Amino acid sequence: MLPSVLGGRIILQVEETKAATPSFGLPPPRFLPRRYKPRNVGSWSGHLAFANDLITAIRPGLIVELGTHWGESYFTFCQTVEEQQLSCLCYAVDHWQGDEHAGRYGEEVFDEVRQYNDRYYRQFSYLLRRSFDDALSQFDDGSIDLLHIDGLHTYEAVSHDFRSWLPKISDRGIILLHDICPRHEDFGVWRLWDELAAEFPNTFDFHHSWGLGVLAKGSVQRNSPLTELLFGGSSSLRENVRRHYVIYASHLENILGRSPLAVCSPSPTDGVPDIRVQIFPYGEQGYSEEACQIRPMRPGAWETLTFDLRVPSGLGPLRIDPGSEPSFIEVGDIVVHAGKPEALVWASPASSNQRNLAPAGTSRLPFSDDRSFLLSFGDDPQIIVAIPPDISSPAKLTISLRVSPASRQAIELFELFTSQLKAEISRLEQQGQQRQQQLEQQLEQQLEQRLESERELQTQHQAEREQQELKIAALQQDGERLTSEVAAATTRARELTARNEAAQLALQETQQQLRIAEETLYRMHHSLSWKVTEPLRKLMALLRSGPRQPQS
Numbered sequence: 340m341l342p343s344v345l346g347g348r349i350i351l352q353v354e355e356t357k358a359a360t361p362s363f364g365l366p367p368p369r370f371l372p373r374r375y376k377p378r379n380v381g382s383w384s385g386h387l388a389f390a391n392d393l394i395t396a397i398r399p400g401l402i403v404e405l406g407t408h409w410g411e412s413y414f415t416f417c418q419t420v421e422e423q424q425l426s427c428l429c430y431a432v433d434h435w436q437g438d439e440h441a442g443r444y445g446e447e448v449f450d451e452v453r454q455y456n457d458r459y460y461r462q463f464s465y466l467l468r469r470s471f472d473d474a475l476s477q478f479d480d481g482s483i484d485l486l487h488i489d490g491l492h493t494y495e496a497v498s499h500d501f502r503s504w505l506p507k508i509s510d511r512g513i514i515l516l517h518d519i520c521p522r523h524e525d526f527g528v529w530r531l532w533d534e535l536a537a538e539f540p541n542t543f544d545f546h547h548s549w550g551l552g553v554l555a556k557g558s559v560q561r562n563s564p565l566t567e568l569l570f571g572g573s574s575s576l577r578e579n580v581r582r583h584y585v586i587y588a589s590h591l592e593n594i595l596g597r598s599p600l601a602v603c604s605p606s607p608t609d610g611v612p613d614i615r616v617q618i619f620p621y622g623e624q625g626y627s628e629e630a631c632q633i634r635p636m637r638p639g640a641w642e643t644l645t646f647d648l649r650v651p652s653g654l655g656p657l658r659i660d661p662g663s664e665p666s667f668i669e670v671g672d673i674v675v676h677a678g679k680p681e682a683l684v685w686a687s688p689a690s691s692n693q694r695n696l697a698p699a700g701t702s703r704l705p706f707s708d709d710r711s712f713l714l715s716f717g718d719d720p721q722i723i724v725a726i727p728p729d730i731s732s733p734a735k736l737t738i739s740l741r742v743s744p745a746s747r748q749a750i751e752l753f754e755l756f757t758s759q760l761k762a763e764i765s766r767l768e769q770q771g772q773q774r775q776q777q778l779e780q781q782l783e784q785q786l787e788q789r790l791e792s793e794r795e796l797q798t799q800h801q802a803e804r805e806q807q808e809l810k811i812a813a814l815q816q817d818g819e820r821l822t823s824e825v826a827a828a829t830t831r832a833r834e835l836t837a838r839n840e841a842a843q844l845a846l847q848e849t850q851q852q853l854r855i856a857e858e859t860l861y862r863m864h865h866s867l868s869w870k871v872t873e874p875l876r877k878l879m880a881l882l883r884s885g886p887r888q889p890q891s
Contacts, residue, residue, distance in 0.1 A: 365564055365580065368392065368587040371735070373632075373647045374414040374455070375595045383412040383489075383517065385548025385588035390515075393553075394419040396563035397513060399484030400427050405471050405500055406490035407431040410452045412517075416485075417460040422679070429464040431456075432474040438491045458622060458630070471500055480506045489517040494527025501531065510557040520550030528552075541570040543577065547585050594634065614638050614662040614742050618646045621655030638662075641671065641741045648675060648726070648734040658699070659722040661715075661742045668702060668713040668720060670694075671739025675726065684734065685727055695725040 370391040376384055394402070394416060402420070404413045413431045420427045435449035449468065456464050467474050471490060486508055488500050497516070508514060519532040532552045536542045541555035559570045568580050613635040619626040636642040648657075661668050673696070675685040687694050694710040701717030704710060713722065726736075 365392075365568070365583055368584075370419075371645065371647050372411075372415050372591070372595070373418055373459075374411055375591065377409040377411055377451075380409050381411060382549050384592065385585070386412070386517075386545065386551050387415045388587045388591065389545070389551070389584045390415050391419045392565055393513065394425070394485065395423055396565045397484065397511070398423070398425055398427075399513075400425075401478075401483050402427060402429045402485045402487075403478065403483050403504075403507075404429075404431050404487040404489070405433075405504070406488070407433040407435075407452065407466075408437075409448065410455065412487060412489065414455065414460070416487075417456075417464050420463065421460065424679075427463065429460070430467055430474075430477075431464070432467045432469065432471055434470055435468060472503065475503060475507070478507045481509050483507045484509050484512050485515070486512065487515040487517070492518050492521075492526045492528050494525075494530050497528050498531050501535070505556070508556045511559075512556045514552075514554045514556065516552040516554070518549045519544060519552045520546055543569040543580075545581055545584065547581075547588065614744070616644055616662065616740065616742075617660040618736070619658040619660070620648070621657065625655075626658050636740065636742065638666075639741070639743045641669075641739060643737060643739050646736045646738075648677075648736040656723050656725045657736070659724060659738065660700070661720055661722065661740055662744065663718045663720075664715070664744050665701075665717065666715045666720065666745055667743040668715060668722075669741040669743075670696065670711045670713070670722065671741070673724060673736070673738045675734050675736050677734035681735070687724070689739070697723045697725075699723050 368388040368391075370388045372387045372391075375381070375387070390412065402416050404416065407413045410431065413429070417429050419425075420429060431452075435444075435446075435452070437443040437448075449466075453466060456466055467477065483504075486504055488497060488504070490496060490500055501514070501516070505514075516528055516532060516535075518526065518528045520529060522529055529550075532544065535552070535554055536544075539554055539556070541559050543553040545551040545553075553569060555566075555570055559566055565580075568576055572580070614637070616634045616636055618632045618634075620630050622630060632646050634644040634646065636644060671689045673687040674683060676682060677684045687696065689711050692708075696710055698704055698713050698721070700715075700719040700721030702713045702715045702720035702722065704712070705714050706712065713720070
């Protein structure tokens with residue numbers, strides 16, 4: 340019997356987080372950040388969904404961040420600008436050398452951030468590698484619509500940064516200050532925030548993820564539910580906003596935040612370690628760990644995973660690594676959604692006979708005609724998915740998987756079983772081929788007999804056709820002879836007709852002359868002289884009628 344892992348397929352139901360719309364007016368967040376806890380640094384992770392909603396609401400024309408480090412917050416700004424198709428420029432200001440609070444680091448941080456920025460956002464995003472004060476001259480007063488301050492966190496440093504950059508903020512601009520909650524050591528952002536909350540009428544503060552202060556410099560845009568709640572809502576509604584984003588931050592942490600060490604540790608619920616599924620877009624540098632996304636899943640169960648799809652057009656296919664151990668791998672539906680609103684643009688359903696995927700690494704297909712089931716014989720299974728290169732980004736890829744870890748011996752035993760099954764299938768195929776050959780030979784014999792019969796019929800038909808042609812030729816000759824005789828008879832008839840017509844004309848002339856003569860005689864007969872001379876004429880006639888003497 341086949342192992343149970345070969346059970347029936349399931350139809351993919353794309354499972355989305357569908358929280359009910361909060362009663363205070365904000366829609367449920369759906370943001371999925373591409374840059375989440377880079378290098379396991381995620382002090383800003385809890386505010387990513389809020390940053391996305393804020394930029395969507397105020398639609399800034401210029402965004403500046405002071406203090407970028409690995410770029411978790413900054414590249415969320417950029418992702419939102421791209422997804423919302425805003426006409427907005429983004430600037431990250433940092434010397435990328437670290438400080439007393441973030442720690443000191445080398446060139447590897449800036450090099451990685453620069454490569455990421457060049458790969459995805461170089462059309463509108465710029466990195467200014469200089470001090471905050473040196474970058475001031477790059478911006479006009481009143482030009483910045485969103486400023487994020489996240490530099491050195493001493494009171495003196497952050498106060499200087501805020502006061503120096505405040506003139507650069509537009510009248511409708513928003514300022515974000517991170518780390519307003521920590522009060523240990525020499526952190527002093529909380530102290531500045533207390534001052535600003537008393538000085539500016541429109542402020543809002545989050546308490547999770549080290550705290551985030553939101554400050555409107557001047558008039559507040561009241562054209563969105565978010566800004567209305569931030570700066571005009573009651574205390575209870577504002578608390579609901581805080582809870583709203585804390586809950587979604589927990590959701591993102593649940594689906595994105597498990598580190599490789601965490602996903603390999605036993606689950607507190609069942610004691611079974613999770614499986615780490617990785618996706619690698621193919622970029623200019625090939626498959627890169629920097630562009631990798633990770634999703635955990637339970638072993639042995641069908642799960643639907645969603646990835647942010649960012650494929651440079653025309654460069655190459657996606658690579659999916661389903662775990663890192665010997666296992667049975669079943670691939671369900673693979674779908675891609677894109678656009679605003681999201682629409683299905685490509686699919687590779689499990690029921691299809693032609694799937695755009697192939698095994699790689701330590702995985703292979705036990706059945707060449709079934710590309711929905713793979714075996715992994717080692718610690719590097721890979722699935723290559725040929726996504727069409729003309730899909731516009733941003734897009735989301737959803738894949739249904741079931742990965743069932745097994746020992747190498749079980750995999751080898753299964754392959755042995757499938758090899759025996761293939762051998763039996765091959766034997767049956769050979770028998771079928773032999774039977775097919777026999778049937779083909781019988782068919783050839785029947786065809787040859789049929790051809791022979793057809794040749795005999797063709798010969799008979801040819802003889803009959805020749806006889807018919809001879810008869811037709813004789814009839815044609817008779818016809819030609821009769822035609823000649825008819826032509827001669829016609830000529831004679833025409834001659835006789837002409838003679839008859841001439842005789843008739845002569846007869847008519849004779850008759851005319853006779854009539855004339857009769858009329859003449861008639862007149863002479865009745866004339867007087869005729870009567871007087873009648874005796875004499877009789878005598879003359881008598882004399883003439885006597886015997887003639889022969890002449891000497």
